[in-house]
Amino acid sequence: MDLRPKTEAELAEMVAGLQAPVRLQGGGTRAIGQVAADDVLTLSGISGVVDYEPGALTLVAKAGTPLGEIEALLAAENQRLSFEPMDHRVLLGTQGEPTIGGVVAANVSGPRRISVGACRDFALGVRFVDGLGRVLKNGGRVMKNVTGYDLVKLMAGSWGTLGAMTEISLKVMPCPEVEATLALHVSAPEQAVAAMSAALGSPYEVTGAAQSGSVxxxxEGFAPSVAYRLEALEARLRRFGDIERIEAAASAKLWQDIRDVRSFAKHDFVTRVSLRPTEMPVFLAKAQADHSFETLLDWGGGLAWLASDKDALGGFAQAYCAAHGGHATRIKDAFEACAFQPEAAPVARLSQGVRQRFDPKGLFNPELMARG
Structure with a gap:
C-alpha cells in the first residue's frame, strides 16, 4: 500500500491510525538500505515554498518540495544552498525528483561541506509528525533563533527513523561572483592527501578539495580575490607537480560530477568511507592488498568513495572503521547488504532510546539504521 497525504493534518491522521510499519519516502531517489516494512508513506504531496526572505537569507518549505524548485527559486535571487546537496539519481539509477525533506533527513551534503558545513548546519527549524501522530515543531525561521537547536540537528541525518518531516526552515547564502579550480596531476593517495592538506591549511579559502584522477x-568569491588566491595557491603547490586551471562553467560541471560521484555509476557496489585524512592512505593501502576498486577522495581525503564489482569491500570498510574511529556506508549494494555502519553497543543503546521516545511503536523505517 502506498499512502500519499497532501497536508500535515492528513499525515498526522494517517500515522495515528497505522497498524503496521511503513517506509518513509520523499521523491524516492535515495534507495539506500533495507526497511522491514511492506507499505510506503510518500511525503512528496506535502509540497510548496511557505516563506522566502532573500534579505534575511532564510527559506521555509514543505518537506515534499522538489529540490530543483527550491534551487531555481534561489538562483533567481543569486542565492543557493551552500552545502550543495548530492543528487543520487545517476549513481543509484533511480528516478523521481529529490525533495528538500529527503535532503535534510539524509543530511545530504557535497564537497563544500569542508568549508561551510553540512546540511544540518543550515537547518534552522523543523515540523514533523512523530510515531503517535502528534505534530511537533522545533527551532525557528530566523538565524538568531536557537530554541530547540539539538532536535533540529537530530532530525537531520535520522533517515526518517524519528518522524515524518512536513516543513523545513533553512539558511541560504549568496552565490559567489566567480569560481575556478586548480588541477594537480597527482595520483598517489599519500601525495594527494598531502597536496589537499597543504591547500586547506593555507589562508586562501579553498571550498573544495578532491581527487579523482587528478587533485x-x-x-570561489569576488573576481579580484579569486585571481589573487589562485596565483598564491598555485605558487604554494608547484612542488607537487604540474598544475592547470579550470574556469567558470567547466569548473562548476567538474564539481557537480564530483558531488554526484557520476564516474561510479557503472559499478554495482559503492561504499562511502569517512576517516581522519591521515588515516585514509593507511586504510586504502590495506584495502588494496585484498580488494580491487576505484577511489574518489573528497573533503581533503577525509571522505573516500570506493567503487567495485564485488561486495566484500563494504564489509571490510565497515570493520576497519569500527576499529579506527570512522564510519562506512554502503551507498550502492547489488545485494542490499547492511548499509549503515554498525553502532558500538553504548551508542546503539542511546539511539534506540531516542527512537523509542519519538516512535514508540516502531512505525518509521524499522531496522534501516539498526541493520542497514
Whole structure:
C-alpha cells in the first residue's frame, strides 16, 4: 500500500491510525538500505515554498518540495544552498525528483561541506509528525533563533527513523561572483592527501578539495580575490607537480560530477568511507592488498568513495572503521547488504532510546539504521 497525504493534518491522521510499519519516502531517489516494512508513506504531496526572505537569507518549505524548485527559486535571487546537496539519481539509477525533506533527513551534503558545513548546519527549524501522530515543531525561521537547536540537528541525518518531516526552515547564502579550480596531476593517495592538506591549511579559502584522477582544488568569491588566491595557491603547490586551471562553467560541471560521484555509476557496489585524512592512505593501502576498486577522495581525503564489482569491500570498510574511529556506508549494494555502519553497543543503546521516545511503536523505517 502506498499512502500519499497532501497536508500535515492528513499525515498526522494517517500515522495515528497505522497498524503496521511503513517506509518513509520523499521523491524516492535515495534507495539506500533495507526497511522491514511492506507499505510506503510518500511525503512528496506535502509540497510548496511557505516563506522566502532573500534579505534575511532564510527559506521555509514543505518537506515534499522538489529540490530543483527550491534551487531555481534561489538562483533567481543569486542565492543557493551552500552545502550543495548530492543528487543520487545517476549513481543509484533511480528516478523521481529529490525533495528538500529527503535532503535534510539524509543530511545530504557535497564537497563544500569542508568549508561551510553540512546540511544540518543550515537547518534552522523543523515540523514533523512523530510515531503517535502528534505534530511537533522545533527551532525557528530566523538565524538568531536557537530554541530547540539539538532536535533540529537530530532530525537531520535520522533517515526518517524519528518522524515524518512536513516543513523545513533553512539558511541560504549568496552565490559567489566567480569560481575556478586548480588541477594537480597527482595520483598517489599519500601525495594527494598531502597536496589537499597543504591547500586547506593555507589562508586562501579553498571550498573544495578532491581527487579523482587528478587533485582538484576550488576557490570561489569576488573576481579580484579569486585571481589573487589562485596565483598564491598555485605558487604554494608547484612542488607537487604540474598544475592547470579550470574556469567558470567547466569548473562548476567538474564539481557537480564530483558531488554526484557520476564516474561510479557503472559499478554495482559503492561504499562511502569517512576517516581522519591521515588515516585514509593507511586504510586504502590495506584495502588494496585484498580488494580491487576505484577511489574518489573528497573533503581533503577525509571522505573516500570506493567503487567495485564485488561486495566484500563494504564489509571490510565497515570493520576497519569500527576499529579506527570512522564510519562506512554502503551507498550502492547489488545485494542490499547492511548499509549503515554498525553502532558500538553504548551508542546503539542511546539511539534506540531516542527512537523509542519519538516512535514508540516502531512505525518509521524499522531496522534501516539498526541493520542497514
Amino acid at each position: 582538484y582544488l576550488r576557490i
